[in-house]
Amino acid sequence: MTDHKAKTKAILFDDAKGILSPLNDLRPTFTIRTGPLTIAERLTIAFDLDVVGVIVPQPITELTAEGTTIPVNTPPEESNEEILLINARCPLPVRAIAEITLGQVLVEEDTEDMIAVKLTATHVRRLLLGDHPEMTPIAIAGKHLMNRPWDWKHFRDASMEFDLQVIAQSMRKVDTAPPAVTLIGSEGIAISPEAQVMPGVILNSTTGPIVIEENATIHPGAIITGPAYIGPGSSVLEHANIKPNTAIGPVCKIAGEVGGSIFQGYANKAHSGHLGDSWIGEWSNLGAGTTNSNLLNTYTPINARATASSSMEKTDETFLGVTMGDHVKTAINTRIMTGAIAHLGTMFAASTPLAGTTDPFSWHTDAGVKNFRLGKFVDVSMAVMQRRGIQQSQAYSRRLTVLHETITGQEAFSWPGKDTSHLAKS
Secondary structure (H helix, E strand, O other): OOOOOOOEEEEEEOOOOOOOOOOOOOOOHHHOEOOOOEHHHHHHHHHOEEEEEEEOOHHHHHHHHHOOOOOEOOOOOOOOOEEEEEEOOOOOOOHHHHHOOOOEEEEEOOOOOEEEEEEEHHHHHHHHOOOOOOOEEEEEOOOOOOOOHHHHHHHHHHHHHHHHHHHHHOOOEOOOOOOOOEEEOOOOEEEOOOOEEOOOOEEEOOOOOEEEOOOOEEOOOOEEEOOEEEOOOOEEOOOOEEOOOEEEOOOOEEOOEEEOOEEOOOOEEOOOOEEEOOEEOOOOEEOOOOEEOOEOOOOOOEEEOOOOOOOOEEEEEOEOOOEEOOOOEEOOOOEEOOOOEEOOOOEEOOOOOEOOEOOOOEEEEOOEEEEOOHHHHHHHHHHHHHOOOOOOOHHHHHHHHHHHHHHHOOOOOOOOOOOOOOOOOO
């Protein structure tokens, strides 16, 4: 009989530190993509986890619970069973996580934030309920936790390398090219049998692997250079140029020149224009000709603001495009400046460039900036989602409402048990 090693029981916890908005406005942190996989998917595969619970900030509890069967914000029952807690802000499988023993806690040296800890279920319960069981700290040098919205870029390349390797293992490798498709370096190309790669496509894996998932369509004349990932149900349109370190999540439509960018999923860049070193949230749409800068003329590291009202900070990135939240829309020929952050629900239709950091639900025209009315915004968001066959849930609508009320300070809708602590005090 084969002796199978038992999976490691784990809880993913979001300590709510740092500023990761807009990446996690409408999703728990562990579902953010920094490559083809989400943080949770990557950690689960790397450490062979049996995730028995997740801990998230209170405002995202309802939305998180809707998307998983795993207990949310429920401490485990007391027992001597060992459980590994991993910080949801840890995108990569740090080797030291697998090496800690019972009672040891791994901390990021510079911030002293917890990366992971192994405890009995009893002590996990105590810790999650606010107690402080005895733990032995082990400091680890380097950056291992996301702390700002642009940190996806810091973890992108290593995420791409890990994800493409594990995804390709379960897929059919390409030995011969599909009809009238050019392969440059056939090593590392994996195409799902349910994908369609049309004549005239060029797949170049000399710089890294390429994975094309089920129901993806690559249209004639497209060029894909690895490392690259085309997610389920996504379309790469005619003559698109997909450059290295790009991960296109599920059900996206992509055209033009795209390099070094991560699409969370369900987003459109269906026209010409350059997009470089950028992160694009769900349900966002880049108008025709939208083009971004990802490198300063001085070739110096880029500074950015996490929020429109916060101070400028060093990102330590020389190449950094736009970090774009969910439900962002840009008008035709929009110019986006280096290191810009477009927060959730931004509607940008001004002739001036999108620069710096926008407020959530802000409507930009040459006449000025105003709030995107909640009723109109919800109507548009529902219509966009329905076009992809997705009905906006009550939990999702409630989350949008709370976020909008937080910006305006005024209550728009009420429901039984609603927490109104986000509203401005009169």
